[in-house]
Amino acid sequence: MLAMNYRGPYRVRADRNRPDPEILHPRDAIVRVTRSCICGSDLHLYHGLVPDTRVGMTFGHEFTGVVVELGSEVTNLHVGDHVLVPFNIACGTCPFCQQELYGNCHESNPEATAVGGIFGYSHTAGGYDGGQAEYVRVPYADIGPTVIPPGMDLDDAALLTDVTPTGYQAAEMGGIQKGDTVVVFGAGPIGLMAARCSWLFGAGRVIIIDHIDYRLEFAKQYAQCEAYNFVKDMDDPVVFIKKTTDFFGADVCIDAVGCEASGSALQTITGRKLMLQAGSATALQWAINSVKKGGIVSIVGVYGPTWNLVPIGNVVNKGITIRANQASVKRLLPRLIEHVMAGRLNPKGLITHRVPLEEVADAYHIFSAKRDNCIKPMLIPNQAPVAA
Amino acid sequence: MENLADTLLADKSKTIEGWGIDADPNNNPTYPMKHYTGADHQRLAYERSKQQMPREEILHSNERPGITRVFGTSSPPSGLSGHLRRYAFRFSEGSSAHWLTLLMADRVNVVEGLLDDLRHGHVPNLFKEHGWSAEWRYNRPGVIRKVAVGAVIATAVVTLLMLRSKRRKSQVL
Numbered sequence: 001m002l003a004m005n006y007r008g009p010y011r012v013r014a015d016r017n018r019p020d021p022e023i024l025h026p027r028d029a030i031v032r033v034t035r036s037c038i039c040g041s042d043l044h045l046y047h048g049l050v051p052d053t054r055v056g057m058t059f060g061h062e063f064t065g066v067v068v069e070l071g072s073e074v075t076n077l078h079v080g081d082h083v084l085v086p087f088n089i090a091c092g093t094c095p096f097c098q099q100e101l102y103g104n105c106h107e108s109n110p111e112a113t114a115v116g117g118i119f120g121y122s123h124t125a126g127g128y129d130g131g132q133a134e135y136v137r138v139p140y141a142d143i144g145p146t147v148i149p150p151g152m153d154l155d156d157a158a159l160l161t162d163v164t165p166t167g168y169q170a171a172e173m174g175g176i177q178k179g180d181t182v183v184v185f186g187a188g189p190i191g192l193m194a195a196r197c198s199w200l201f202g203a204g205r206v207i208i209i210d211h212i213d214y215r216l217e218f219a220k221q222y223a224q225c226e227a228y229n230f231v232k233d234m235d236d237p238v239v240f241i242k243k244t245t246d247f248f249g250a251d252v253c254i255d256a257v258g259c260e261a262s263g264s265a266l267q268t269i270t271g272r273k274l275m276l277q278a279g280s281a282t283a284l285q286w287a288i289n290s291v292k293k294g295g296i297v298s299i300v301g302v303y304g305p306t307w308n309l310v311p312i313g314n315v316v317n318k319g320i321t322i323r324a325n326q327a328s329v330k331r332l333l334p335r336l337i338e339h340v341m342a343g344r345l346n347p348k349g350l351i352t353h354r355v356p357l358e359e360v361a362d363a364y365h366i367f368s369a370k371r372d373n374c375i376k377p378m379l380i381p382n383q384a385p386v387a388a
Numbered sequence: 389m390e391n392l393a394d395t396l397l398a399d400k401s402k403t404i405e406g407w408g409i410d411a412d413p414n415n416n417p418t419y420p421m422k423h424y425t426g427a428d429h430q431r432l433a434y435e436r437s438k439q440q441m442p443r444e445e446i447l448h449s450n451e452r453p454g455i456t457r458v459f460g461t462s463s464p465p466s467g468l469s470g471h472l473r474r475y476a477f478r479f480s481e482g483s484s485a486h487w488l489t490l491l492m493a494d495r496v497n498v499v500e501g502l503l504d505d506l507r508h509g510h511v512p513n514l515f516k517e518h519g520w521s522a523e524w525r526y527n528r529p530g531v532i533r534k535v536a537v538g539a540v541i542a543t544a545v546v547t548l549l550m551l552r553s554k555r556r557k558s559q560v561l
Contacts, residue, residue: 007505008498011517025440025458051490052473054463055501073438091457093435095427101418107437110448110455112481117460123447124490127460139458140437172420275491306487325421365519371526 002381003058003133004360009048010368014358018058021129021137026073029141031065031085035158036131036357036379040188041302043368044259045122049272049279049304052111052123059120060379061087062162063131064154067145074142083145084157085138086165086329089117089126092143103326108139114305115326124305132360134381146333149341156340158378159347164336166300166327167193167256171201173298173323174252178202183241183250183290185283187215187227189350189376190300191256195223196345198254207244209237209286211262214373222349230263237263241290249292257283258301259308267309278304288314288322299324353377397429445470447477469497 005015021030042059044050067081077083090097094106096116108117109126117139120130129136138145148157167190176182182198184191187210198206206225210216216227234240241250259279260272263286271280287297288311297320315322339345352375355363363377400407413424427434437457444464448455465473476489505512515521524531 007501007512007517011498011512011514012519013512013517024443024461026438027458048494051487051494052476053494054465054469055497056463058462089458091437093437095430095434098427098434099422099425101422107457108459110446110452110459111477113449113451114481117456117458123460123463126456127446127462129460129462139440169421304487305481306484321417323417325418328421331421361517361519362522363519365522366526368519369523369527371522 001134002357003129004060004357004379006045006053006057006059007055010046010365012046012059012361012364014360018133021135023069023071024137025139026071027140027142028071029067029074029077029138029145030069031063031083031131031136031138031145032068033063033065033131033134033136033381034082035064035154036060036133036381037062037158037161037163037351038132038363038367038377038379039162040190040367041121041258043364044279044302044304046364046368047260049259049275050122050124051305054123054127057120057122057127058129058133058136060130060132060136061119061121062158063119063136064148064158064161065131065136067141068135070141076142077145077147081145082148084148084161085119085131085136086144086146086333087118087121087162088144088326088329089119089128089139090143090330091140097143100328100331101325102144102328102330112305118326132357132379134357144330146330149337152337152341153348155348155351155378156346159350159376160333160336160340161329162327163189163193163350163376164340164345164347165329165332166190167195168197168200168332168336169325169327170194170254170256170298170300171197171203173296173300173325174198174201174254175296175321175323176201176203176252179204180251181205181207181245182252182254183287184208184225184254184256185261185287186210186255186257186301187212187219188256191254192219192222192350192375193345193347194254194256194300195219195225198252199224200339200344203252207241207250212370215370215375218373218375222346237286238289245292249295250290251292251295253287253291253295253297255283255287255297255299255301259303261301270309277308278306279308281308281310284308284310288318288320291318291320293318294320296321296323300327350376351378355379357381447473449481450477451480467497467500469493469500472496 003018089108090102090105091107096104105116117126182203208219211231219227261280261282264282267280267282270276472493479486
């Protein structure tokens with residue numbers, strides 16, 4: 001089959017000779033992929049920043065597809081069902097899944113205990129091949145995959161597998177109260193969705209901070225929020241946020257950037273160039289310093305598993321609550337499907353590039369180098385249907 | 389439904405004065421991600437799925453007793469990078485030796501991947517794999533600038549080396 005094949009940092013190819021996936025467990029399904037996105041977090045893999053990313057792996061954790069084969073224990077799906085597949089691989093029975101922490105499943109990732117299994121996200125997340133392929137093996141298919149509701153746009157469905165729930169949960173974890181000022185660091189797809197979702201929780205003001213003008217312009221339209229360039233509009237983002245909140249601090253800060261943040265030479269050199277820490281924690285540092293005393297910092301940006309330079313003393317002294325997790329997609333899907341079907345959320349509005357799977361290398365480069373005003377690229381395998 | 393944690397810990401209230409009197413299930417920073425049921429106290433005594441049979445080597449964290457009930461089968465460890473990965477998994481996830489060895493293995497694996505391609509008669513198209521055709525399409529001036537700078541640096545290095553070699557020859561003579 002045709003699938004993306006990782007060959008090393010900044011090198012991937014579309015490979016026609018990848019083996020077809022097989023049923024390896026009675027709760028598996030095989031899905032023929034119809035839509036697959038490249039996530040901002042895939043770029044951390046693409047840039048070689050995630051340990052145990054092995055050559056030959058297929059990435060991709062945001063996809064929809066048609067069920068073509070089922071294991072003997074999967075009774076809630078049928079061959080031919082068109083499903084959206086949450087990025088979390090979750091058993092549904094471990095104590096964490098029982099309590100709806102589907103992103104923290106204890107039975108899907110042998111290689112690391114700190115993260116549950118994720119499709120196509122290195123062996124640190126379980127060693128599963130992902131959905132940037134014609135076919136994919138879906139473990140625990142009786143738990144994660146959800147039949148796409150009639151009338152839902154296929155592109156919306158694909159974005160309900162990660163970016164929408166992650167953005168929504170970023171806002172949810174912020175504990176936003178009506179009238180709160182929410183600052184979102186990062187105007188990538190997750191940051192844009194977090195900003196949009198902050199309004200659903202009653203934010204009084206939503207500010208997004210980035211350094212890429214086209215993304216900030218997009219944010220103003222898409223998330224109807226204030227958008228500022230931390231290079232051009234201010235000397236120091238922390239002072240800027242303090243000033244704009246009557247020297248109080250934001251009620252809620254959301255880190256939607258993660259380990260590849262720009263803005264601090266020290267963080268960039270030690271985190272991204274020398275890899276002396278698990279990426280550059282500039283956005284998190286700004287979030288901690290910009291939030292009010294007793295405020296909440298919500299983290300959905302992806303960091304590596306080692307360590308980062310963050311002002312933990314300020315967390316203590318300001319009495320900040322830090323909330324973070326991988327999105328629990330299955331928990332959030334019912335509510336998010338309602339929002340999408342009612343037109344309150346428009347996930348597909350994030351997609352700027354639709355690229356054939358055969359051109360996956362170009363798609364990665366365009367997204368990584370931020371060419372052609374790229375916000376979110378979607379890969380479309382040959383012969384994929386237009387609608388669900 | 390009775391809270392499992394309360395069931396398991398019921399005896400504590402008989403022996404410890406005031407045990408659990410101020411406990412508040414809502415005082416939990418993981419809510420609403422986590423709907424607390426006390427299931428954490430089951431530890432590993434939960435209903436587990438059938439075991440996926442390993443057909444290749446699966447490394448597992450030493451912070452868990454064995455492999456999980458399902459696992460991915462992409463790219464099993466092999467070659468020198470495989471040796472490094474096996475070594476890395478002797479250390480816990482809290483250890484830098486674990487992660488830095490894995491990063492080193494990843495870099496070695498890239499070279500192994502190139503050699504493997506060549507062994508199978510496949511010469512990788514580095515231009516295509518890097519997505520440089522997209523760079524040419526969307527950032528042509530940038531590509532030309534980079535090539536020009538590269539050419540100037542290469543010319544300078546070659547010229548310097550040639551001058552040095554000439555000087556050495558003239559010294560020998």
